[in-house]
Amino acid sequence: MTEPAVMPLCFMRPGDTGVLVDVRERKHRPEKTPPDVPSTRHTGRLRSHGHGTDSRGPVERRLHAMGLVPGAPVKLLRNDTTGPVIVAVKDTRLAIARAIAARIMVQPDRTCSAGGEAEAGSEGR
Amino acid sequence: MSSSSVDYVVALAGNPNAGKTTVFNNLTGGRQHVGNWPGVTVEKKEGPSRGGGIEFNIVDLPGTYSLTAYSLEEVVVRDFIAGEKPDAVVNVVDASNIERNLYLTTQLLELGVPLIIALNMMDTAEGRGVKIDVDLLSELLGVPVVPMVGVRNRGTDEIREVIGQAIRGEVRFRGIQVVYGREVEEEIAKLAVAIESDHPLADEFLEKYSSRWLAVKLLEEDERVEEDVERVAGAGASVLRQLGESRRHLFSIFGEDIETVIVDNRYGFVAGIVREAVHREREGYESGSDRIDNVLTNRVLGFPIFAFFMWLMFFVTFYFGKFPMHWIDRLMHGLATVVSTNLTSPLWLRSLLVNGVIGGVGSVLVFLPQILIIFLCISILEDTGYMARAAFIMDRIMHWLGLHGKSFIPMVMGFGCNVPAVIATRTLESEKDRMITILVNPLMSCAARLPVYALFTAAFFAANQGTVTFSLYLLGIVLAVAMAKLFRKTIFRGESEPFVMELPPYRWPTAKGTFVHMWERGSMFLRKAGTVILAGSVIVWVISYLPPGVRYGSPSSVAGMIGHVLEPLVKPLGFDWRAAVALLFGFFGKEIIVSTFGTLSGVGQSRQAITAQLHTIFTPLTAYTFMAFTLLYTPCLATVAVIKKETGSWKWAAFAVGYSLTLAWLIAFLIYRIGLLLGGK
Numbered sequence: 001m002t003e004p005a006v007m008p009l010c011f012m013r014p015g016d017t018g019v020l021v022d023v024r025e026r027k028h029r030p031e032k033t034p035p036d037v038p039s040t041r042h043t044g045r046l047r048s049h050g051h052g053t054d055s056r057g058p059v060e061r062r063l064h065a066m067g068l069v070p071g072a073p074v075k076l077l078r079n080d081t082t083g084p085v086i087v088a089v090k091d092t093r094l095a096i097a098r099a100i101a102a103r104i105m106v107q108p109d110r111t112c113s114a115g116g117e118a119e120a121g122s123e124g125r
Numbered sequence: 126m127s128s129s130s131v132d133y134v135v136a137l138a139g140n141p142n143a144g145k146t147t148v149f150n151n152l153t154g155g156r157q158h159v160g161n162w163p164g165v166t167v168e169k170k171e172g173p174s175r176g177g178g179i180e181f182n183i184v185d186l187p188g189t190y191s192l193t194a195y196s197l198e199e200v201v202v203r204d205f206i207a208g209e210k211p212d213a214v215v216n217v218v219d220a221s222n223i224e225r226n227l228y229l230t231t232q233l234l235e236l237g238v239p240l241i242i243a244l245n246m247m248d249t250a251e252g253r254g255v256k257i258d259v260d261l262l263s264e265l266l267g268v269p270v271v272p273m274v275g276v277r278n279r280g281t282d283e284i285r286e287v288i289g290q291a292i293r294g295e296v297r298f299r300g301i302q303v304v305y306g307r308e309v310e311e312e313i314a315k316l317a318v319a320i321e322s323d324h325p326l327a328d329e330f331l332e333k334y335s336s337r338w339l340a341v342k343l344l345e346e347d348e349r350v351e352e353d354v355e356r357v358a359g360a361g362a363s364v365l366r367q368l369g370e371s372r373r374h375l376f377s378i379f380g381e382d383i384e385t386v387i388v389d390n391r392y393g394f395v396a397g398i399v400r401e402a403v404h405r406e407r408e409g410y411e412s413g414s415d416r417i418d419n420v421l422t423n424r425v426l427g428f429p430i431f432a433f434f435m436w437l438m439f440f441v442t443f444y445f446g447k448f449p450m451h452w453i454d455r456l457m458h459g460l461a462t463v464v465s466t467n468l469t470s471p472l473w474l475r476s477l478l479v480n481g482v483i484g485g486v487g488s489v490l491v492f493l494p495q496i497l498i499i500f501l502c503i504s505i506l507e508d509t510g511y512m513a514r515a516a517f518i519m520d521r522i523m524h525w526l527g528l529h530g531k532s533f534i535p536m537v538m539g540f541g542c543n544v545p546a547v548i549a550t551r552t553l554e555s556e557k558d559r560m561i562t563i564l565v566n567p568l569m570s571c572a573a574r575l576p577v578y579a580l581f582t583a584a585f586f587a588a589n590q591g592t593v594t595f596s597l598y599l600l601g602i603v604l605a606v607a608m609a610k611l612f613r614k615t616i617f618r619g620e621s622e623p624f625v626m627e628l629p630p631y632r633w634p635t636a637k638g639t640f641v642h643m644w645e646r647g648s649m650f651l652r653k654a655g656t657v658i659l660a661g662s663v664i665v666w667v668i669s670y671l672p673p674g675v676r677y678g679s680p681s682s683v684a685g686m687i688g689h690v691l692e693p694l695v696k697p698l699g700f701d702w703r704a705a706v707a708l709l710f711g712f713f714g715k716e717i718i719v720s721t722f723g724t725l726s727g728v729g730q731s732r733q734a735i736t737a738q739l740h741t742i743f744t745p746l747t748a749y750t751f752m753a754f755t756l757l758y759t760p761c762l763a764t765v766a767v768i769k770k771e772t773g774s775w776k777w778a779a780f781a782v783g784y785s786l787t788l789a790w791l792i793a794f795l796i797y798r799i800g801l802l803l804g805g806k
Contacts, residue, residue, distance in 0.1 A: 062554070062625055064388045065191035067225040071392075077415060080424045083521045084530065086628065091222040091253075093414070093630070095517045097529065097623030 004108045010085055010101035012076040018108040020072045020089075023060050059100055067092055074106060133181035133292050134209060135174075138202055138233060139217035140226050141188030142629040144245040147275035147638070148217050149185045152285065176282075177289020181212065190225075192232040194349035197551060206236055207333045213291040214238045215284065220250035220257055220272070221630075223403060227395040230266065231303050237335055239291050239298045242270040243284055248277070249630075254406030262402040267299030276635055303394040305387060308378050309344070312371035316340035319367040326358045343368050344375070344383045414630040418514070427518040434511070438502040438540075439598075443591065446495035453494070457487035476677065477666055485662020485720035486654050488735060492576040492716070493654075497647040499572050503541045504642040508634035512537065513626060526606055527613030529621045532562040536605070539569030540598075541646060543764040547771055555622030561612045563768055564781055567760035568605040570598045572650070573715040577755045580719050584736040585748040593749070601756050604788065653714055657762075661710050661717045665724040678703075678725050698754060698793045699747035711755065713762050718755055746800040750793045757789035 006021050067089045068074070077093065078086035084095045096104070137152075139145040153172030170185040186205060187198035194200055206214060216233050218226040223244075233240055242263070250257060263270040269287050273280030290296050304310060317336040321327055330339060330353070342350040343364075358364050375383045421430055461483045468475050506512045512534055520530030531553055538546035546566050553559040570578075578597055582590040613619075668683035675682045680689065680702065687709070688702030695705050703725055711718040722742075723735050743751060759782045760768065769778035 059623065059625070061193055061384075062190070064385075065189075065193070065228060066625060066627065067228070069388060069392050070385075071389075077418070078422060083524075084517060084624075086418065086422065086517070088415070090224050092225055093418070093628040095513070095520075095530070095624075095626045095628055097520075097625070099623035100625060 006105050006107050008102045009074070009076065009087060009096070009104040009106050010079065010098050012079065012106060012108065014076055014079055016108055017073065017075045018106040020068060020070055020074055021105045021107050022070055023063055023068070024103040024105060063100070063104070066094060068094070068104065133179060134184060134211040135181050135288055135292075136184045136186050136206060136209075136211040136214045137217060138186045138206070138214055138229070139188060139243075140190055140219060140222075140229055142627060143188065143217045143219040143222075143226060144275040145185065145188055145217040148215070148243055148245060148273065148281075148284075149183060150641070151275060151278050151281040152183050174285065175289075176285025176287075177293065179289045179292050181288065181292060183215075184211070189229065191229055192236070193345070194347050196554065200349065203236075206233070206238055210238075210333075212239070213241055213288055215241045215243050215288065217243045217245050217275075220244045220247050221253055221255060223250070223255070223257065224395055224399050227398065228391060231391045231394055234266070234268070234300050234302050235338055235341065237300060237338070239296070240266075240268045240300060241284065241287055241291060241296075242266065242268060243280070244270050244272045245275045245280075247272045247280075248274045253412070256404045256406065258402045258404075262398065265301065265398045265402060267301040269296055276638070303391050305341075305390045308375060309383070309386060309390070312344065312375060313337060313340045316343060316364065316367055316371060319364045320354075323358050323362060323364050326354060326362070326364060329353075329357045341387065344371065345387050346382075346384055412630065414510075417631050418628070421511070422514050422517055427514075431515055431518050434506070434515075438499070438506075439595075441502060442495050442498045443594070446492075446498050449494035450491050453491045457483060457491065460487070473670065476670065477663070480669075480677070481662050481666030481724055482659065484723040485665065485717075486659050488580075488719050488723035489576055489654050489658050489716040492572075492579060492719075493647070493650060495575055495579070496572040496650050497643060499575070500541050500646045501639065501643040503538060504639045504646075505634055506537065508632065508639050508642065510629045510631045513628050516626060517628065524621070526609045527621055528558055528561060528609060529624050531624050531626055532558060532621075535562055535566055536569055539566045539571060541572055542649070543567050543569065543571050543760060544767045545646065547764065547767045550771065553622075554624065557613075557617040557619060558621050560772065560777070561609050561617055563771060564612060564777070564784070565605040565608045567764055567781065567785060568601045568608065568757065570601045570756055571715075573761065574756055576716050576719045578752055580722070580735065581739070581743075581748050581752050584739045585743065585745045593752075597752055597756055600753060600792075604757065604792070608784075608788070650716075653716070657714050658717055658720055661713050662720045662724050665706070665710060665721050669725055684725060695754075697797075698750055698790070699744075699797045700751060700754075701742060703742050704751060708754070708758065711761075712759055715755060715761055746797065750797045750800070753796055754789050754793040757785055757792055759785050759789075 012018065063069075072089055075088040076085060077088055082098070084097050085101045086093060086095050087101075137145055137149055149170065149172065152174045154174075172183050172185075174181060174183050184205070186202045189196070189199045189202050192199055192203050194203075205211075214233060216230050218230065230240070230242065244257065244259065244262070247257070257272075259270050259272050269291070271280055271284045271287055273284065287296065291298075305313065317340045320336045320339050321331070327336075339350060339354070343354065354362070354364060372383060375386065379386050420426060423430075461479050464483065465475060465479050468478065506515070515537065516530035516533045518530075519533040523529050523533050532550070534552070535546040535549040538549055543566050546569070547563050550559045550562045550566070553562060574597075578594045582593045586593040613621075665684065668687065669678040669685075671683045679685055684706050685702060688706040691705035691709060692700075692702045695708070700708075703722070706725060707718045707721040710721050719735075722739060739748070759765070765778050765782060768781050769775055772778065
């Protein structure tokens with residue numbers, strides 16, 4: 001039996017558990033630029049607008065500060081196909097907009113049944 | 126003397142929902158807000174306290190998760206701690222969520238401040254089978270740790286004592302800091318040297334920050350620090366060259382952002398401490414909160430339950446508010462009778478007291494019970510933690526408006542008062558989302574508009590008072606929605622920023638906490654009644670009484686003259702000069718509209734008398750038009766001031782006034798004209 005594939009948080013089902021792998025960057029962002037001398041970064045004063053050349057945006061920073069870091073065990077509590085998801089991270093419950101949940105990559109636990117189903121589903125395709 | 130000893134400053138920092146405000150209240154004994162949704166402590170609060178024989182001032186800093194330059198709150202906390210150099214910083218840590226909370230602690234330690242950990246919510250942690258070795262934790266962090274249960278006021282004396290000792294210099298702070306690994310530490314050291322040898326930079330910053338802290342922040346790509354360094358050192362400075370080199374070097378080693386490496390190290394440090402000092406008796410519990418959430422945030426049930434709570438809030442407000450209102454009304458009536466029968470001369474003084482003061486202030490005071498009840502309901506929504514769930518439930522609907530669920534919390538708070546609601550928008554990350562939420566917030570019917578609705582519906586729509594009042598709340602909501610959409614399509618184009626929001630565990634609100642919370646906000650109305658409304662009533666009385674000899678409140682009085690100047694503006698809406706005067710003064714607070722009619726009519730003794738007077742001014746149709754106009758036209762003075770403060774510009778405050786005046790006029794015009802066409806009077 002292989003490890004279940006890494007999947008975005010928003011594809012998990014309520015009750016699924018896993019370990020956070022990474023937070024992907026926003027799709028419409030420019031390609032990741034290697035860290036450069038900072039004088040090229042004058043312009044991007046407010047990162048929230050998403051077109052700075054910085055490598056990490058405010059969303060990632062906030063996720064970090066709230067405990068969503070690589071290696072953190074997560075459990076999905078609510079996922080209603082639209083709208084935000086609710087996830088348990090450590091002792092906190094977070095409501096996360098779907099757009100962000102789609103960027104949070106999770107390695108589902110092999111033991112959990114729903115994760116197994118998802119795996120079976122992907123094999124069936 | 127005592128005045129000089131209060132020079133000591135102690136700052137209170139911590140995560141949102143860590144119980145910081147409760148600890149603050151315990152320490153100061155003051156009446157402060159106890160909330161339960163993220164970002165509730167949004168203003169700087171101060172209060173005196175004492176411990177170990179020393180008096181000190183406690184400053185309650187905004188709740189933050191970290192000390193990056195990510196949000197306004199984080200910058201406020203950082204600047205305060207670095208700039209004001211408080212004598213001690215108390216870090217309130219939620220023991221039941223210790224790992225996440227200690228992340229902030231690592232950053233406070235990095236600032237090199239005398240830190241004291243208030244390990245709050247020990248009872249919740251114990252209830253979840255989490256055992257914390259407090260002495261070991263203190264040893265590992267190198268700072269004092271005081272276990273507490275804020276809601277039971279446990280640990281307050283102990284922490285006072287420790288703060289006192291810290292101020293007296295009797296506590297040894299070792300402040301263990303995160304070590305970032307050899308490669309990163311080497312670059313930090315190089316950068317620190319470059320900072321120290323750059324004179325303008327060293328002179329400007331090293332008094333506030335350590336060179337190590339600045340170096341870490343530069344590596345973390347902290348835009349504030351980077352800008353400051355660039356500004357002071359100049360674009361080509363050796364510090365910035367070193368930074369570029371360090372970043373490239375570390376990127377080549379780790380293959381990922383340095384920021385991530387730094388964050389990982391901090392969490393690693395925290396995880397190490399937690400492994401040592403925290404023991405869990407059971408893993409993977411499902412908390413009671415999760416079970417409640419299964420129902421309350423349920424896809425099918427969530428919305429009906431929420432709608433029911435909203436209905437209940439208004440039902441309780443209107444139904445239970447009636448009884449005490451009746452008593453206050455009788456009291457005012459009695460007071461007016463006593464004054465007018467016993468005080469015979471001078472005549473003008475009797476008129477001032479009966480018409481101006483009792484008539485004006487009394488007509489507003491009558492509504493205090495309803496105002497208090499609505500604040501009580503909002504406090505309960507917040508203090509239980511339900512408000513964050515309401516935001517979750519409403520997200521889909523709000524999304525359609527181009528906003529998201531978090532914007533919903535200020536909207537509900539707007540039913541109480543728009544001023545705290547506008548301040549509450551600070552939790553919104555995106556500037557555009559925040560601006561839209563601020564601008565449409567005054568369209569939510571606040572408690573100050575309630576007296577106007579209540580007076581007019583009682584006078585003109587006694588049979589279906591509830592329905593008419595409801596229609597006005599609905600009108601405000603519908604227009605807020607429409608304006609939000611319009612602003613999103615025009616001034617603030619773009620998508621709403623996706624959000625992350627903490628759902629705090631459900632808590633039983635303590636009776637004391639909730640009533641204190643209600644009273645804080647409700648008493649604002651009492652104070653308003655004693656100041657702005659009293660002043661407004663007296664002014665209205667004066668201009669109705671002058672020039673000497675005219676009949677009180679007649680068209681030839683000063684009030685009449687002002688009213689007649691303004692009358693052409695409101696004539697197309699079916700209002701006369703008296704309505705114009707009331708609306709003019711209503712800008713100072715919408716309750717003043719009611720008190721103005723009380724004063725202006727010169728019959729300020731009872732609501733029946735005002736009601737009779739209103740029938741000479743309005744028809745049912747113009748009464749409804751007037752209520753709609755009152756709802757929509759310009760935010761009150763206090764709201765305009767807070768909009769200016771929060772947006773940082775008079776331009777937006779002026780815009781809020783301008784657009785709402787225009788909107789009010791257009792809507793009132795439509796209501797009046799369509800009403801006339803339909804045969805209304």
